[in-house]
Amino acid sequence: MEKRIGYKINHLSYKLKREVNKLPAIVKLENISGTNSFYICYIYKAEGPVYQKDIENNFGITRSTASKVLSLMEEKELLVRTSCSADQRLKRLELTEKGKSLAHDVEVEINEFEKKLSSILGDKEEEFENILDTLLDSLGGCKKC
Numbered sequence: 001m002e003k004r005i006g007y008k009i010n011h012l013s014y015k016l017k018r019e020v021n022k023l024p025a026i027v028k029l030e031n032i033s034g035t036n037s038f039y040i041c042y043i044y045k046a047e048g049p050v051y052q053k054d055i056e057n058n059f060g061i062t063r064s065t066a067s068k069v070l071s072l073m074e075e076k077e078l079l080v081r082t083s084c085s086a087d088q089r090l091k092r093l094e095l096t097e098k099g100k101s102l103a104h105d106v107e108v109e110i111n112e113f114e115k116k117l118s119s120i121l122g123d124k125e126e127e128f129e130n131i132l133d134t135l136l137d138s139l140g141g142c143k144k145c
Contacts, residue, residue, distance in 0.1 A: 009135075020113065025105035032076060036069055037106045040078060043093050044103035049084070050093045078102060 020026065020034030042058060043050045056066045070093065073079045078099035081091035095103060118125050 020110070023106065023109040023113065025102060025109050029076065029102065032073070032078070036073070037102070039069060040073070040095065040099055040103045041107050041110065043079065043095055044100060044107070051090055052093065055093070073099070
C-alpha cells in the first residue's frame, strides 16, 4: 500500500483553511483570508513590536508574500507601518482600531474552532500535536506555532 502522508496533510490543510475562511469575522472582509487573519491575531497578541520579518519567520512565508499580504492589509485599513527610530529601514506593524476589532472577533471564533478540533481528536490531541511539531521541526517549520 502506498503511503500518502504528505498528500493527507496537504488535503487537511486545505480543508482547515476553507473552514477558517467561513468564520463570520473573516467573511465580512473581502480579500482577507483566514490565513491572513492569523497574521492579524499574531500582531494583536504580540507583547512587543512586530516587524515584517517576524511574520515571515513565524509563519514560514517568503518576504514577497509577507509584503503583498501586509500591503493588502494596509489598503483595507487594518494596519499601518510606522518607522522605527533605531533603524529607519524597519517598519513596525501596528493594527488600526479596525484591525484590533477584527483580531478580537477572529480570536474568539478561532478559539471556538480549536475547541471543535480538540473534541474531534479527544485524548489523542497531545500525541497529534507532538507529531505535527516533529514534522515541522524536521522540515524547518515555524518554531512558535
